[in-house]
Amino acid sequence: MYVAHVSEVPESNVTPDPLPPGKRATVRWVIAEEHGAPNFEMRVFHLDEGLTSEWHRHPWEHEEYVLTGHGTLRGETGETELEPGTVVLIAGGEMHQLRASRGEALEFICVVPRGTKEKAASPAR
Amino acid sequence: MYVAHVSEVPESNVTPDPLPPGKRATVRWVIAEEHGAPNFEMRVFHLDEGLTSEWHRHPWEHEEYVLTGHGTLRGETGETELEPGTVVLIAGGEMHQLRASRGEALEFICVVPRGTKEKAASPAR
Numbered sequence: 012m013y014v015a016h017v018s019e020v021p022e023s024n025v026t027p028d029p030l031p032p033g034k035r036a037t038v039r040w041v042i043a044e045e046h047g048a049p050n051f052e053m054r055v056f057h058l059d060e061g062l063t064s065e066w067h068r069h070p071w072e073h074e075e076y077v078l079t080g081h082g083t084l085r086g087e088t089g090e091t092e093l094e095p096g097t098v099v100l101i102a103g104g105e106m107h108q109l110r111a112s113r114g115e116a117l118e119f120i121c122v123v124p125r126g127t128k129e130k131a132a133s134p135a136r
Numbered sequence: 137m138y139v140a141h142v143s144e145v146p147e148s149n150v151t152p153d154p155l156p157p158g159k160r161a162t163v164r165w166v167i168a169e170e171h172g173a174p175n176f177e178m179r180v181f182h183l184d185e186g187l188t189s190e191w192h193r194h195p196w197e198h199e200e201y202v203l204t205g206h207g208t209l210r211g212e213t214g215e216t217e218l219e220p221g222t223v224v225l226i227a228g229g230e231m232h233q234l235r236a237s238r239g240e241a242l243e244f245i246c247v248v249p250r251g252t253k254e255k256a257a258s259p260a261r
Contacts, residue, residue, distance in 0.1 A: 015223050016222055051247060053247065076178065087137075097139065098166045100137065100173060
């Protein structure tokens with residue numbers, strides 16, 4: 012059994028690109044291979060207001076749960092509003108991007124199959 | 137892509153046993169096989185104050201994230217306090233039980249491998 016608090020888990024930047032001063036876009040691998048996760052891994056993302064994840068896709072699915080804040084999910088067929096308690100399944104191969112609304116940070120859980128950490132996603136073309 | 141709000145997803149009782157009047161112990165399969173989940177399924181549990189899940193085990197793992205409330209996780213080697221933001225990995229085969237503290241409901245996410253819905257867990261002996 013492994014128990015931790017999200018605040019204790021180291022966070023890393025979502026993107027290597029520079030962000031506006033004082034802004035944060037981070038991911039914490041809260042339940043990962045290194046903790047013994049045998050099949051899937053749980054991450055917690057934080058996007059400061061107005062920030063987005065990349066418009067991208069990859070072969071594996073996402074299962075997401077919005078913890079705090081509001082935002083927008085951009086998919087191949089349009090946009091959907093996000094609020095606390097929104098759940099999302101993004102299939103493998105689907106283009107997607109999340110955006111935090113102005114005025115508040117967006118935090119969400121995102122579960123992926125084990126072993127994707129070192130694999131690069133395909134950005135938009 | 138599948139998008140829903142947790143409040144829209146039907147809930148079912150965690151246990152067939154009768155509960156104290158007015159008390160709720162429920163699970164919602166928010167991202168499940170029926171929504172297209174290929175590898176793992178996300179549930180959201182609600183335990184009213186003082187209620188517990190069964191003291192039980194099963195061959196598959198749990199990956200949990202506490203959303204609201206406080207409580208206790210009982211494992212094979214002792215008890216751990218739960219608060220919002222606590223994350224837990226329970227390995228397959230480990231005995232476990234969650235309890236909601238007095239005075240508030242405990243809500244948590246619990247992700248499991250796909251296909252466990254119809255399998256019975258082994259209760260304590």
